Amino acid sequence: MNGSKETVTVIGLGVIGGSYATALKKLGYTVYGADCDEDTVKKAKERGIVDDAATLADAFLPLSDIVVIALYPKQVEGELRRIAHLLKDGAILTDVAGIKSHFTEKIESLLPENADFVFAHPMAGREKKGIDYADDRVFKDANFIITPSERNKKSSLDTIERLAREMGFKNVMRLSPEDHDKVISFVSQLPHAIAVALVNSDDRQFDTPRFVGDSYRDLTRIANINEKLWSELFLGNKNNLLASIKEFEKYLDIIKKALENDDKAALEDEFVRATKRRTEFNKEL
């Protein structure tokens, strides 16, 4: 590397991979891109978010110090099997998958000896999919989780953390894969399940959009959801997500019971607790 910036290949130029490429190119890295969709490859080149791109990463890999696999979780293994023998000696790989348990060990077993895989979850995204919605501004001040494994070198972890900070992420946290999946089931998957159920439970007796305020709009924005990706994320974390849903239902039940019993004090208690938590929360952010 001789003090100059690393060369990075981004595999998968969808909304997240495309945003990685955009951010890293702006930062002065040499960036190669690969995507199975020819139209995406063409757009990436035309828009100058990569130095070069192709439908397969093969030609770029022997030159790349860092490889970002920005595919759906289930595709990562297959792609790694295909490319493992092409990796540069000492390459650092990373991913963007929203679930981590039952995933990392299998992936690591496929790595050549002198390659290191740093599992990461950039907590930023958009409701839309595809390169047309790639936008590195979504990384600004967002959260980034790394789930270190025993096999990881400290220098590899530090490299991916540095990359995240350079791209604009603010909090970079390190968690075990198990803790990652627990916390994600609550802060990300449960809200998506709620938004979907809320929109679908509309009996449409009235023309809903004409009656909504900001609250309904805010709560349902993420009901616009990529069904292939999110069904994979939900099922890949089903036990944690089921536990989070059940815990949520317990507190919704408290509100229901208070309504049924005309128990104003119980309702107020729930509202006061929620307000206190949400206000502390604002201070911390």
Added chain:
Amino acid sequence: MNGSKETVTVIGLGVIGGSYATALKKLGYTVYGADCDEDTVKKAKERGIVDDAATLADAFLPLSDIVVIALYPKQVEGELRRIAHLLKDGAILTDVAGIKSHFTEKIESLLPENADFVFAHPMAGREKKGIDYADDRVFKDANFIITPSERNKKSSLDTIERLAREMGFKNVMRLSPEDHDKVISFVSQLPHAIAVALVNSDDRQFDTPRFVGDSYRDLTRIANINEKLWSELFLGNKNNLLASIKEFEKYLDIIKKALENDDKAALEDEFVRATKRRTEFNKEL
């Protein structure tokens, strides 16, 4: 009135009443304000959002063509009993309450013969309470519901609709009190119940704020809630709200069942339906 703008008294200078006063004063109306809190009266005068203010509206009422009662729903009846004999001949009254059934008939029975009460619900607000958070910009492009009664004169309904449009509201709809309460239980009260339950169901095993993305932030913003007002609104609409919660739970159950059965197709169906609805919704707004 002789072609000039009407004189309006706003009773209750909290976040909504204060916003009404601010908007109407800017529009050139003569605006008087009343609030039981002396500090609020002082602020309203200092900030020039009223022509005059006092702790009681009594002196202003004989001069006022329009009276906005911006109090909590349960306070409206008591205030009307107190002021009914002071109203100007031909006065139009209006309210801002978020529930309408079991409310309008009682109120109307208290009115002097030549006064008309137009029940209205401005669907705009802020999480904070009090005059310090009054801001007429929240009315811009918001929705406004009028629930006409048989007693209402057409001219009174048109006056309040005109006022709403002048203040910036975009959709002004007319609904029966019963339909209003049904639609509100879904688009406003259910989202608040969900946000409160979501925040309260956090087991806080992790430092949540460091792990959230926009989705959790958006879904919980309204968990910061005025407990006195909202417990009143919830209990005043309990049957509709309970029905909305139960309908929502049905759709959350579909997601739970799909998870338990590893049924990817069922999950995808729910996500596709939600995405389709939420996308149409964007087009309509």
